[in-house]
Amino acid sequence: MTDTKYSEQQSTKKKKTKKDKQEEMSFLEHMEELRWHLIRAFLAIVFFAILAFVNKDFIFDTVIFNPKTADFWTNRMFAKLAEFTGIEDLIINSKELQLISIKMADNFMTHIMVSIIAGLIVSSPYVFYEIWRFISPALYEKERRHSGGAVFYMSVLFILGVMFGYFLIVPLSIHFLGSYSISAEVVNQINMRSYIGTVTSISLASGVIFELPIFVYFLSKVGILTPGLMKTYRRHAYVALLLISAIITPPDVFSQIMVCIPLVFLYEIGIVISRRVNKKAEEDLEAL
Numbered sequence: 001m002t003d004t005k006y007s008e009q010q011s012t013k014k015k016k017t018k019k020d021k022q023e024e025m026s027f028l029e030h031m032e033e034l035r036w037h038l039i040r041a042f043l044a045i046v047f048f049a050i051l052a053f054v055n056k057d058f059i060f061d062t063v064i065f066n067p068k069t070a071d072f073w074t075n076r077m078f079a080k081l082a083e084f085t086g087i088e089d090l091i092i093n094s095k096e097l098q099l100i101s102i103k104m105a106d107n108f109m110t111h112i113m114v115s116i117i118a119g120l121i122v123s124s125p126y127v128f129y130e131i132w133r134f135i136s137p138a139l140y141e142k143e144r145r146h147s148g149g150a151v152f153y154m155s156v157l158f159i160l161g162v163m164f165g166y167f168l169i170v171p172l173s174i175h176f177l178g179s180y181s182i183s184a185e186v187v188n189q190i191n192m193r194s195y196i197g198t199v200t201s202i203s204l205a206s207g208v209i210f211e212l213p214i215f216v217y218f219l220s221k222v223g224i225l226t227p228g229l230m231k232t233y234r235r236h237a238y239v240a241l242l243l244i245s246a247i248i249t250p251p252d253v254f255s256q257i258m259v260c261i262p263l264v265f266l267y268e269i270g271i272v273i274s275r276r277v278n279k280k281a282e283e284d285l286e287a288l
Contacts, residue, residue, distance in 0.1 A: 033134065034134055037130045037131070037133060037134045038130070040130055041123075041126065041127040041130040041131070044119075044123040044126045044127065044130075045116070045119045045120050045123045045127070046119065047119070047123070048118065048119035048120075048122040048123045049115045049116045049118065049119030049120075050115070050119075051119075051122075052114070052115040052118035052119055052122075053111065053112070053115040056111060059114060059115070059118055060114070063118075064114060064196060064199055065099075067093070067166070067170045067171045067174055067199065068093055068097045068171075068174050068178065068195070069093065070093060070094050072093065072171060073167065074092075074167050074168060074171045075092055075093045075094075075171055078090050078091060078092050078171075079091050079094070092171060092172065092175035093171055093174060093175045093178075095179065097174065097178045097179075097188075097190060097195075098188070098189050098190065099189075099190055099191070099192045099195055100189050100190070100191060100192060101191075101192045101193075102191060106192060106193055107192075110192060110193055110196055113196075113200075114196060114200065117200050117204065120204075121159075121162055121203075121204075121207070124155060124158050124159070124207075125151065125155035128150075128151045128154045128155055128158075129151045132150055132151045150214070153213075153214060154211060154214050157210045157211055157213065157214065158207045158208075158210060158211060159207070160210055161206040161207035161208065161209060161210025161211070162203045162204070162206060162207040164206050164210065164262065165202045165203040165204075165205065165206025165207065165248075166199070166202075166203045166206075168258060168259075169202050169206060169248065169258070169259055170198070170199050170202050170203065172258065173198055173202060174195075174198070174199075177198070178190060178195075201248075202248055205248045206248065206259075209244065209248075209263060209266075210262075210266065212263070212266045212267065212270055213266055213269050213270050213273055216230075216270035216271075216273050216274055217273050217274075217277060220273065220274040220277040220278060221277055225274050226274060226278055227271050227274045227275040227278060230267075230270065230271045230274055231271060234267075237267055238264060238267075241260055241263040241264060241267065242256065242260050244263065245257075245259040245260040245263060
């Protein structure tokens with residue numbers, strides 16, 4: 001009995017000592033800790049970027065350039081929908097889109113840029129994990145326990161957002177911007193870097209936007225957001241989401257609506273999350 005009690009006291013003492021050390025860390029020590037987390041995240045991005053650089057044919061021919069072809073999954077689905085409804089305007093990217101490179105270093109620099117972006121997307125779960133490892137020591141044990149799945153949810157939402165942007169917004173944007181013409185005298189020959197910039201920026205922006213429920217969770221935890229506040233300003237939020245949709249999509253109403261619908265859905269999920277966080281906080285206060 002005495003041995004058991006002694007071991008429990010020693011364990012408690014070790015935990016307190018560890019916590020005290022964390023609390024006594026200076027600003028420079030925190031910066032040093034952050035530096036190593038950033039270095040590990042950077043190395044993960046570099047590792048996957050090198051893999052992407054080596055697999056050039058897959059990254060460009062299968063991933064980057066595929067959305068502009070009629071064989072792309074989304075384009076085939078729209079073609080089937082057009083056949084089913086009899087609305088030919090639903091057919092997208094049926095015509096070949098010509099890409100050109102106008103500078104000597106364009107191909108090489110684009111290869112590096114795309115490899116880095118691919119490395120960032122693939123390594124995003126580990127990057128989120130490193131960020132979480134830096135933040136988590138500042139949380140209470142109960143907060144760490146309740147937010148233990150943060151890395152998983154952040155990773156899933158980010159990847160879902162990237163896929164949503166890539167499979168839906170990108171082909172719609174390519175079709176609209178690539179086929180739009182002010183005159184028959186003008187032949188559209190799209191700059192390769194412009195095309196790739198559109199594909200990558202839309203995909204990344206969609207991934208970030210899909211993190212909305214995570215932002216709502218942490219803002220609710222610190223008391224900045226409440227479900228009442230989100231409901232009160234719901235209409236204002238919808239207008240803001242519509243503006244965001246207009247920014248990351250081509251200037252046609254259909255694409256904006258297609259993007260805005262999931263954003264509104266995520267906002268409503270955010271209200272539910274905020275309500276649960278506030279309810280939990282009230283229960284903790286009552287328990288005290």
